[in-house]
Amino acid sequence: MELFKIVAFKLGEEEYGLEIEYVKSIERIHQVTRVPNAPEYVKGVINLRGNVTPIIDLRSMLSQGEANYTENSRVIITKFDDIELGLIVDQTSNVIDIDPQDIEAPSAGGIDSNYIGGIAKVQGRLISLIKLAELVGVTSN
Template sequence: MQIMYIIFKLNNQFFGVEVNQVISIERLQPLTEVPGTAHFIKGIMPLRGEITPILDLKERLSMKKTTTTDENRILIINLEDIQIGLIVDEATGVIDIDSTSIEPPFEMISGVDNRYIKGIAKVDKKLLILLDLTKVTDQNENIQLHESSQSIN
């Protein structure tokens, strides 16, 4: 079975998330900071009538902090009924991956904790780390995200 993935880069590594998990891909915009939130929650922004919390995905995955460029994008996802944005270095495209070519994650991949990884796929001589977006935040962080999205409304 073929599954469509959105491919993006973090620190020159390729990652993928299932296309059905992503609402849209947006350009990076100015954010309003929300005091007292986790270090990887960069702020909030209005998007299509909703206040959307924005996370730096690299910081969340314990990678180095994102340097802002024109290539940065925000993947807008819906996580437990909260619309959130994930800052990535660059969105590079959409591809089909055969589910039989997805392997379980190795013990530790490029410093990314296995709990965030759904699997690994090799596509066009590139190793793709496939993320499980449902595990990007824990329950306490989901509460913070919900509160920050409600703080303006």
């Protein structure tokens, strides 16, 4: 099996990854327009190059507490099928090649195991791989 690439990012001290094929761009946090009656983790929408994109606070969605936005905070603009979604993360780190053999199944009963497709062990780091399909499925209902 061949390697695939992920974009690595942090939420607090934890490291996560998202397959690069779903990442359109990484942006600084722009002005977010609140959406009435949206779930707590939906911060609102932004107008990015003419597209209105929903913005999700990934920390809040994964029950990791409220994010404190800093200079390092970023919005990862993702696209899955026809759905575009922005994910607020504490900071992005780098693009990493992952060997599928280095991925273990997530431990059952983890707080966010619904959204985690596996744990990659890379260069001494443990990176939780986000299942974008699950995130998109929850937010588009």
